[in-house]
Amino acid sequence: MKALLLKDLYVIWKQMGIFLVVVLAMSLVNSTFNCVFLVVWCSMLPYTSIAYDGQSHWDQLAAMMPYSKRDIVLSKYVLGWLCMAVMGAICTVMQTVVGRFLSGEATEGGILLISLCLGMISLAITLPAVLRFGVERGRMIFLVVIFGVAALAGIALDATDLRFSLPMPLEALMPAAAVVATAVSIPLSMKLYRVN
Amino acid sequence: MNAIELSHIHKSLGGFAIQDLSLTVPSGTICGLVGENGAGKSTTIRLMMNALTPDSGTARVLGVDAASPEFREVKEDVGVVLDEAYYPETLTAVQVGRVMAETYRRWDQKRYEDFLDRFQLPGKKRFKDFSRGMKMKLSIAVALSHQPRLLVLDEATSGLDPIVRDEVLEIFNEFTREEDHSILISSHILSDLEKLCDYIAFLHQGRLLFCDEKDRLLETYGVFAGTAEQLESLQREAVVGREASGFGGVRALVRREEVPAGLELERASVEDIILFMVKGARK
Numbered sequence: 001m002k003a004l005l006l007k008d009l010y011v012i013w014k015q016m017g018i019f020l021v022v023v024l025a026m027s028l029v030n031s032t033f034n035c036v037f038l039v040v041w042c043s044m045l046p047y048t049s050i051a052y053d054g055q056s057h058w059d060q061l062a063a064m065m066p067y068s069k070r071d072i073v074l075s076k077y078v079l080g081w082l083c084m085a086v087m088g089a090i091c092t093v094m095q096t097v098v099g100r101f102l103s104g105e106a107t108e109g110g111i112l113l114i115s116l117c118l119g120m121i122s123l124a125i126t127l128p129a130v131l132r133f134g135v136e137r138g139r140m141i142f143l144v145v146i147f148g149v150a151a152l153a154g155i156a157l158d159a160t161d162l163r164f165s166l167p168m169p170l171e172a173l174m175p176a177a178a179v180v181a182t183a184v185s186i187p188l189s190m191k192l193y194r195v196n
Numbered sequence: 197m198n199a200i201e202l203s204h205i206h207k208s209l210g211g212f213a214i215q216d217l218s219l220t221v222p223s224g225t226i227c228g229l230v231g232e233n234g235a236g237k238s239t240t241i242r243l244m245m246n247a248l249t250p251d252s253g254t255a256r257v258l259g260v261d262a263a264s265p266e267f268r269e270v271k272e273d274v275g276v277v278l279d280e281a282y283y284p285e286t287l288t289a290v291q292v293g294r295v296m297a298e299t300y301r302r303w304d305q306k307r308y309e310d311f312l313d314r315f316q317l318p319g320k321k322r323f324k325d326f327s328r329g330m331k332m333k334l335s336i337a338v339a340l341s342h343q344p345r346l347l348v349l350d351e352a353t354s355g356l357d358p359i360v361r362d363e364v365l366e367i368f369n370e371f372t373r374e375e376d377h378s379i380l381i382s383s384h385i386l387s388d389l390e391k392l393c394d395y396i397a398f399l400h401q402g403r404l405l406f407c408d409e410k411d412r413l414l415e416t417y418g419v420f421a422g423t424a425e426q427l428e429s430l431q432r433e434a435v436v437g438r439e440a441s442g443f444g445g446v447r448a449l450v451r452r453e454e455v456p457a458g459l460e461l462e463r464a465s466v467e468d469i470i471l472f473m474v475k476g477a478r479k
Contacts, residue, residue, distance in 0.1 A: 003296070003297075003298035006294060006298055007284065007287070007291075007295045010284070010286065010287055010291045011284045011286050011287070013286075052286065055285065056282050056283060056284045057280065057282040058283065058284055060247065060282055061276070061278060063242070063245065063246075064245045064271065064276040065299055066268050066269070066300065067299070068268055
């Protein structure tokens with residue numbers, strides 16, 4: 001799987017350059033939205049890699065190499081998680097340092113956790129369809145899910161009163177939801193994955 | 197041991213089907229897979245490598261069933277070059293080497309770098325800026341750098357200029373000097389196959405028409421050149437395929453054993469045999 005992750009990181013490296021500039025710019029403004037947006041955006045990076053794979057027909061070559069289907073599918077999840085974790089770390093550092101310096105506020109740890117969970121959930125929901133149909137055809141599902149997740153996140157996080165009406169704190173509910181969604185999504189992706 | 201054994205494979209793909217394909221490539225030999233575009237060569241390779249699941253039949257490579265979990269290990273021993281080099285376009289040759297070093301346990305970085313030098317491939321140029329010939333050379337370099345015992349080459353020499361093609365064919369020849377090394381190569385360049393192969397397998401519309409030793413094929417068939425009347429005088433079974441050759445003449449692929457002993461025949465090349473057989477099959 002290390003080989004596949006390395007390949008994907010090389011593929012998205014160019015994207016990351018632009019991404020870091022956006023992150024730096026957005027980090028100057030401390031807001032919940034920025035943190036959620038950046039981390040959830042990172043969950044999209046596996047789709048960039050899948051798009052490049054599709055464009056070059058890499059999957060046909062990969063099928064001839066000693067990679068298991070499990071490695072191929074899991075590597076896309078791990079790539080998403082890695083990118084989100086790195087972005088979460090960058091976001092925290094930038095918003096803590098720059099945010100404190102400019103506005104005297106820092107991003108709450110809970111917001112970051114919720115952002116990571118949202119990214120994991122959106123990845124878990126969309127990846128099976130994208131692995132099955134490719135990025136082009138999976139895009140519609142992807143857009144609907146991302147907008148849905150972002151809208152719900154905005155409502156849930158801005159309306160802080162919501163936290164008190166939930167059966168458990170959002171900080172506990174979201175990780176549980178992320179774990180369940182991922183646990184269902186990975187076997188589904190394994191079943192749906194095919195060489196396009 | 198056989199390097200490749202395909203047994204009664206069927207696979208339907210929309211309007212096309214591989215039908216009852218049985219093919220054996222003995223270890224230590226080079227087998228050329230010939231056929232028109234769409235004959236099923238690439239599909240056969242995908243079935244053989246378990247990239248496609250057959251509807252029925254079995255494929256064994258280096259003694260292991262391609263459908264078994266152990267087959268993943270076998271892929272360490274198989275170097276594959278497909279009809280296009282399917283590496284992501286943003287990668288460079290150096291990055292491809294690093295990825296392959298993590299892919300194959302017996303990756304030989306020195307050998308890979310030697311091939312990059314030998315093929316004059318730039319290490320830091322992006323793959324999308326490579327010419328088709330350069331892309332194929334990179335694929336060949338990768339396929340040969342993890343100490344494979346079997347090379348599976350799908351149109352691996354297409355897009356190469358004649359000088360490099362000759363050099364690559366020599367590399368393939370060198371590869372089979374090890375007695376357990378084998379090659380399955382599909383190509384449209386029949387002269388390459390004639391130069392390289394011990395066996396020729398001919399696929400036509402998803403069916404294997406024959407798989408035979410090249411030398412035996414060349415001994416079995418000859419090309420008759422003469423008049424239509426002379427050709428008509430031969431036994432019907434002797435003539436495999438025919439074509440008009442201008443000025444009322446005719447050329448035909450005939451079975452040497454079934455024509456009169458004194459009849460003068462030209463030597464048939466692999467290309468003659470295949471072309472006449474395709475024409476014969478169309479009639």
